[in-house]
Amino acid sequence: MPFVPMRSPHSMISVTGQTARRHSAVWAALRLRADLISSLPIDAFRHTTSGIQEPMPLPPVLRNPTPYMRMMEWVYSSQQDLDTYGNCFGLISNVDGGLFPRFITLVPASEVTVVQKPDGDVRYRIKGREYDRSEVWHEKQYTVPGMAVGLSPIAYAALAISQYVSAQQFAVAWYTQNAIPAGILRNSAKTIKAEEALEAKARFKASVAQGDVFVTGVDWEFSPLQSKSNDAAFLNSMNASAADIARFFSVPVDMIDASQAGTSVTYANITQRNLQLLILHLGPMISRREDAISASLMSGPRFVKFNTDALLRMDPQTRSAMMGQQVRDRLRAPDELRQLDNFEPFTEDQYAQIDRLFTTRRVTVTTPATPVETEGLVDGIES
Template sequence: MSLFHRRSAPGPSAEQLVPPRPGAGRGTARVTNETALRHSAVWACLRLRANMIGSMPVDLYRKVDGIQVEVTKPPVLVTPGGEKVDMQEWLYSSQFDLDRAGNAFGLITARDGLGFPARIDLVPLGEVSVKGSGGEIATYRIGGTEYDPAEVWHERQYTVAGFPLGLSPVAYAAWSIAEYLSIQDFALDWFGTGGMPAAMLKNTAKAISPQQAAEVKSRFKAATANRDLFVAGADWEYRMIQAEQAGSAWVEAKQFGIADVARFFDCPGDLIDAAVGGTSLTYANISQRNLQFLIMNLGPAVVRREAALSRLSSRPRFVKLNTDSLLRMDPATRSQTMRTQVEARILAPSEARALLDRQPFTEAQYAEFDRLFGSRNPPPAQAPAPAAPPGGTP
């Protein structure tokens, strides 16, 4: 089986993986992982998702007495591609491939003392093909060299039962992407290379030969080149060909294609400036919008990536992507949230200041608070007066 191919060599493309529509013309644009990036919505969706996941800090934990405790990360979770490729770049590149092709591949070029991967060099999708039977992959072929599965890092998403590779959104969105790219090509031909004439000069009285048509055309162009006058009898009719209607149809088709692609790539249309006309989305604050995006769109991908990255360390350690970096709140909401957590004894004041990258308060700072707001400690409660004994005062 093979889902990927070199650009310089023949191989299955997206339109070969998905049967063509009945009656589809030969002018349909050819869609591959590379040409799909010419579609602005494809690029925007891939960029947004990879940016978000690629910017999340990677933390390693283990459970101690039921408490999640952070532990030191191995080098592969800091610079997985060597000194020149840090974790953020590695996450971005691999997520970009996962979202467009359903798979990401890398060569394991070093291992640590426990046999876990110490370095993973990502490889281009176009250089990878696989061989196997049923749900098992026997060998990977990368750049003309065959590798055992133990030598290859393979992440996948959008899986189906019994198939060892992830499904490619580019392949299954090929019809929508091809329509958009074909519109682009036709529009360039129309406006750039004269795919349609600008006007028509017609003789309404008689048919004219090609030689006469060429002569009239030459005379007309020569007369009007410098905005001069062209003199004709009653048997000639000049009509401009208007492209507004065709242009409107192109715009509508392109707008539909953008929204359609956003659905294929699990990315909200409003976040890539492709909101459907006639609808509106209202959120109380940016935190609410980011939370919806994280839960509904990025959440499953984050869980899959955490499970895959956890395989780079020994059990019972596990990897967590710090999604709090995505849920950045506006200052007022952030302050109110921290205050609520401190008052509920969920967060200590020193921990709240650490989240704001601030040192704990010093005694001099406490003294400032005392001068402004009074003593930082509440006054001691007065001892109640002893009760009078029965029958009189003591």
């Protein structure tokens, strides 16, 4: 889906979906979001009359969206276009018995033109051919009223991206000695002619080109040029640009390894860090994708969910403490939790061993007055 390239008045760098990926912060943000959502398991459910979400098998299109692409790759690729252009498109090549798409072949958003007619009807032009709504999978991410397409983050971040790319080009030109002269070779004893200057320049370059030593008398001086202060400040804008990109793509600055002076956030554990990422940055996007996929690929009370529990993996100690508390609070049975670790239910032999080690024993303590039954530890074993 083409958009008008933005040009910075300072750099005149054209920004497109391809040139934007030369910005390391753009690449990192796109990769992070696509990596995370494509690695989440997808589950199908059905609403029952009792309000319980009953698990169901995934429809074939959510296992193999195309004959040559698995679902993880399909989600990753479509998320890249959603975050770059605000839209993703695919051609529907087959339908199932319920007239739902069976195969959806993704098409690069940069090759799609969306035509919205005055009556609200939408047509799609792909490689010179026109398609109607029923033939095209169209998922939008950043929407506004009255527009048939989502907003493109790249288009709105064009100025920040252009500044960064310009700074990159300046740095390359500087260090390859193309932007400005590398230095000044001056004869302090006399004024030389053009022919002598060219000869001295050639001799100097031939000597130092391979890192050799240049030998001269007291009449020649070489002064390397230094970057101007405003040029150095221009290069510093690359760091500020990375922070802007993180905000445009809704990712934490530290998660794309971009430095931001004066800010530091410490989390107690990885679970808290990922929970913050999920709630503030990924959660709304995941919910929109669940809604779009459920509405277009499922029927009736059926729907799909991305299993975000995979993102909230705990460290072993925290996970063990949580599971133990769930068993003690009678929220989960031990066999349910063992299944999460691919363990079979306890056998009778295992129960017998557990009883031998941990079963409560009742001990009667006799006093001259009346016997009292107590519970406690006997020989170091809980009783």
